[in-house]
Amino acid sequence: MAAYDKFLPEGLPAWQRPFWDSLREHDVRVQKCSGCGAFRHVPKELCNRCHSSEATWSPISGTGRVYTYTVVRRAPTPAYQAEAPYVLVHVEMAEGFRMIGSLTVDDPRTVRIGQDVRITYEDVDADWSILRFEPA
Amino acid sequence: MPWRRREAAVAGVYQTPQGDLSDRTQPEVWFECAKGACTDAGLTLADVEGIIGDGPQGAGIRSRLPGAALGHDLLGKPLRYQASSSVGAAASASGLNLAVHAVETGLADAVLVVNAVAGRPEGSTSADRDQAVAAMAKLSGPYEYVYGTTRVSDYATLAMRHMHEFGTTSEQLAEVAVAQRHGATLHPLSFHGHRGEITVDDVVKSRMVADPLHLLDCCAINQGGGAVLVTTADTVRAQGRHAPVGLLGYGEGHSHIDPSSAPSLASFDAPAMAADRAFELAGVSRDDIDVAGIGDHFTINVLFGLEAAGFCKTGESGQFVTGGALAIGGRLPTNTAGGFLSFSHAGACGIFTMIELIEQLRGTAGARQVSGARHGYLNGVGGAMQNSFSAILGQV
Numbered sequence: 001m002a003a004y005d006k007f008l009p010e011g012l013p014a015w016q017r018p019f020w021d022s023l024r025e026h027d028v029r030v031q032k033c034s035g036c037g038a039f040r041h042v043p044k045e046l047c048n049r050c051h052s053s054e055a056t057w058s059p060i061s062g063t064g065r066v067y068t069y070t071v072v073r074r075a076p077t078p079a080y081q082a083e084a085p086y087v088l089v090h091v092e093m094a095e096g097f098r099m100i101g102s103l104t105v106d107d108p109r110t111v112r113i114g115q116d117v118r119i120t121y122e123d124v125d126a127d128w129s130i131l132r133f134e135p136a
Numbered sequence: 137m138p139w140r141r142r143e144a145a146v147a148g149v150y151q152t153p154q155g156d157l158s159d160r161t162q163p164e165v166w167f168e169c170a171k172g173a174c175t176d177a178g179l180t181l182a183d184v185e186g187i188i189g190d191g192p193q194g195a196g197i198r199s200r201l202p203g204a205a206l207g208h209d210l211l212g213k214p215l216r217y218q219a220s221s222s223v224g225a226a227a228s229a230s231g232l233n234l235a236v237h238a239v240e241t242g243l244a245d246a247v248l249v250v251n252a253v254a255g256r257p258e259g260s261t262s263a264d265r266d267q268a269v270a271a272m273a274k275l276s277g278p279y280e281y282v283y284g285t286t287r288v289s290d291y292a293t294l295a296m297r298h299m300h301e302f303g304t305t306s307e308q309l310a311e312v313a314v315a316q317r318h319g320a321t322l323h324p325l326s327f328h329g330h331r332g333e334i335t336v337d338d339v340v341k342s343r344m345v346a347d348p349l350h351l352l353d354c355c356a357i358n359q360g361g362g363a364v365l366v367t368t369a370d371t372v373r374a375q376g377r378h379a380p381v382g383l384l385g386y387g388e389g390h391s392h393i394d395p396s397s398a399p400s401l402a403s404f405d406a407p408a409m410a411a412d413r414a415f416e417l418a419g420v421s422r423d424d425i426d427v428a429g430i431g432d433h434f435t436i437n438v439l440f441g442l443e444a445a446g447f448c449k450t451g452e453s454g455q456f457v458t459g460g461a462l463a464i465g466g467r468l469p470t471n472t473a474g475g476f477l478s479f480s481h482a483g484a485c486g487i488f489t490m491i492e493l494i495e496q497l498r499g500t501a502g503a504r505q506v507s508g509a510r511h512g513y514l515n516g517v518g519g520a521m522q523n524s525f526s527a528i529l530g531q532v
Contacts, residue, residue, distance in 0.1 A: 009278035076273035
């Protein structure tokens with residue numbers, strides 16, 4: 001595979017690695033508070049509801065609905081521009097939290113808020129996989 | 137010495153022409169602005185005792201001990217006060233609040249707020265647009281930037297949700313850009329005024345950058361400088377050069393860093409919190425506001441800002457702005473020099489929005505003057521509705 005020239009995560013604290021490892025394993029796991037049971041994403045050291053610092057990395061259904069989206073036509077770098085136009089989605093997951101990713105779709109004009117989507121994975125290089133969504 | 141309580145006011149303001157200052161150095165522009173604001177106040181740099189934000193580049197170690205490096209190294213004397221609000225373009229109202237606080241408590245007698253972007257810097261203030269866009273994309277965390285998000289896409293997703301929930305249209309967003317461009321054509325220092333008037337049709341037919349935001353819904357990236365000097369209202373009155381414009385009320389609202397943490401991406405509670413507190417402290421109502429300055433990286437920001445400030449109900453800002461309500465002479469003249477969209481989007485550009493309000497409230501805005509302007513509403517936003525700073529300005 002050609003050298004990946006888009007942005008990869010930088011400066012991730014070690015405790016956040018389980019999320020990225022779960023993408024690598026194509027089996028997404030999200031932080032779940034051991035104190036109150038709430039899922040949280042992006043990962044945090046503490047729960048904003050009960051302030052427990054105990055959490056597990058828990059499996060989720062991987063399905064949700066498009067909460068909002070955009071079609072990027074002016075990308076941040078030439079590597080992303082080569083893929084433009086591409087669709088970014090904020091997805092309301094079945095468990096009640098939102099995740100951001102890109103949506104794999106043939107025609108960006110068909111994307112709708114509220115449409116059902118599910119998680120897929122893109123293995124971008126030997127070390128990293130990132131989240132994608134596809135219409136469900 | 138007793139902890140003094142006295143009234144502060146803006147004594148001087150200054151702005152450079154906005155645009156491409158890559159042939160000048162940043163320190164040169166910083167000093168031009170700093171001295172310019174002092175001159176406007178009838179004072180000199182020797183009177184300055186406090187600085188809000190960064191000093192000029194090249195003043196030594198600033199990241200860890202910023203205040204220290206602004207003393208003997210920069211001013212040739214110790215500095216009494218330094219603070220920074222580190223909120224980018226939103227630093228207008230928050231910078232003014234810090235300066236006013238320092239003067240009113242007696243921490244310093246004259247405090248400068250300066251913003252200067254010039255030269256050939258690297259990163260998000262680069263004059264190279266591609267480099268600036270790439271650097272700004274990475275201001276978001278890795279949970280966003282790996283997907284190719286940009287500052288435009290951040291706001292585009294908010295705009296899309298606002299349209300979905302409230303039926304807001306591209307034509308309504310365009311009204312913001314059209315009204316502000318008109319103001320810019322009347323301001324000789326503006327970046328885009330020389331391009332002339334635009335219409336709603338021009339905006340909605342400009343190329344799409346990130347749906348639903350068109351090119352003319354977005355601010356460009358440019359350079360420029362500006363400064364505001366705050367001192368005691370008594371000094372301003374004694375100088376007799378300008379009407380003393382001060383801070384009548386102020387409020388902040390800090391919301392979220394990750395968009396997934398915000399309860400909604402179509403309406404926001406923290407900006408409303410900022411505005412409500414500013415109005416409460418000022419003891420003025422929404423109807424008392426004659427002119428507004430609302431952070432406008434994108435047209436949608438102004439709609440969010442109008443709703444948060446309570447100038448209209450949540451979801452009704454699209455109707456509110458229709459028909460030129462934000463233009464000079466409209467229902468609520470807003471960003472009358474052009475805002476970030478048409479005046480300047482240089483660094484902590486909220487300072488330009490604030491300077492325009494100050495000129496309106498001094499009654500010196502010339503062709504842009506809103507007649508009888510007594511109360512101004514100022515709002516700055518950091519990030520994508522992530523933190524908010526609101527102020528009510530008026531003569532003190």
